[in-house]
Amino acid sequence: MQRKYTLAILGGTGQQGSALALRWAKAGHRIIIGSRDPARATAAAEQLKAKLPAADASGTSYREAAAAAEVVVLTVPYAAQRTTVEEVRAALTGKILIDATVPLVAPKVARVQLPPEGSAVAAVQKLLGKAVRVVSAFQNVSAHHLRDLAHDVDCDVLVCGDDVAARDLAAQLAADMGLRAVHAGSIVNSAATEALTSLLISINLRYKIAGAGIRITGLP
Numbered sequence: 001m002q003r004k005y006t007l008a009i010l011g012g013t014g015q016q017g018s019a020l021a022l023r024w025a026k027a028g029h030r031i032i033i034g035s036r037d038p039a040r041a042t043a044a045a046e047q048l049k050a051k052l053p054a055a056d057a058s059g060t061s062y063r064e065a066a067a068a069a070e071v072v073v074l075t076v077p078y079a080a081q082r083t084t085v086e087e088v089r090a091a092l093t094g095k096i097l098i099d100a101t102v103p104l105v106a107p108k109v110a111r112v113q114l115p116p117e118g119s120a121v122a123a124v125q126k127l128l129g130k131a132v133r134v135v136s137a138f139q140n141v142s143a144h145h146l147r148d149l150a151h152d153v154d155c156d157v158l159v160c161g162d163d164v165a166a167r168d169l170a171a172q173l174a175a176d177m178g179l180r181a182v183h184a185g186s187i188v189n190s191a192a193t194e195a196l197t198s199l200l201i202s203i204n205l206r207y208k209i210a211g212a213g214i215r216i217t218g219l220p
C-alpha cells in the first residue's frame with residue numbers, strides 16, 4: 001500500500017459497499033460508512049470491526065461521510081445514484097468519486113439495459129463537471145467473493161475515467177485489496193463495464209455459480 005486514505009463508502013451498509021469496506025479496512029485504509037440512516041452506518045462499522053478488530057471504521061450520514069473523506073466511493077442502487085450524488089455534491093468538489101453503479105433494471109437484470117445517457121457513471125461525471133474526477137470501477141467484481149477475505153478474487157477491475165491520475169488512484173486501491181486493475185479508457189467506456197455486469201449475471205444463472213468474473217489477456 002502506498003499510503004493510507006480516508007475513504008467514504010456511500011451505501012457501505014449494502015452488499016458491495018460493505019465488502020469493499022472490509023477489504024480496504026484490512027489494507028489499512030480509514031473507512032467512513034455513509035448511510036441514509038447514520039445509526040445503520042454505525043452498526044455496519046461495528047460489524048466490520050467485529051471481523052477486523054484493528055480496523056479504523058466509523059459510520060455517519062452520506063453528507064458527513066463525503067465531507068470527511070479524501071476519496072468517495074458510491075455503492076448504491078442505480079435508482080438512488082443521482083439523488084445520492086446530488087445530496088453530497090458540495091462535499092465532492094476537488095475530490096475523486098469512484099462509482100460502482102450498475103444500471104440494472106429489475107426484473108430482467110441479466111439483460112443489458114443501459115440508460116438513455118449511455119452510461120450511469122458517465123452521466124454522473126457530466127452532472128458534476130470538472131470539479132469532481134469521477135472514476136468507474138468495481139462493477140464486475142462480485143460482493144460474494146469480496147466479502148470472503150480468505151478468498152483470492154479471480155477478476156480484473158476495469159477502471160474508466162477521464163483523469164489518468166484519478167484512474168491510477170482507483171487502480172492502486174484495487175491493488176491494495178489484492179485485485180488487478182486495468183485502465184480501460186475514458187468515462188464513456190463505463191457503458192461497456194456496466195453492460196458486462198448483466199452478461200456476468202446471465203452467466204451466473206446459466207452455470208449456477210455465484211460470481212462470474214472477467215480477465216483481460218495479453219497484458220505484460
Ligand SMILES: NC(=O)c1ccc[n+]([C@@H]2O[C@H](COP(=O)([O-])OP(=O)(O)OC[C@H]3O[C@@H](n4cnc5c(N)ncnc54)[C@H](OP(=O)(O)O)[C@@H]3O)[C@@H](O)[C@H]2O)c1
Pocket residue numbers: 010011012013014015016017034035036037040041074075076077078079080084100101102103104138139140141142143144
Ligand atoms: N452486489 C454486488 O455484487 C455488486 C457488484 C458490482 C456492482 N454492484 C453495484 O453496487 C451498487 C450497490 O449494490 P448492492 O448489491 O450492494 O446493493 P444493496 O445491498 O441493496 O446496498 C445498497 C445500499 O445503498 C443504500 N441506498 C441508498 N438509497 C437507496 C434506495 N433508494 N434503495 C435502496 N438502497 C439504497 C442502502 O443503504 P442505506 O439504507 O444504509 O442508506 C443500501 O445498503 C449497485 O449499483 C450495484 O449494481 C453490486
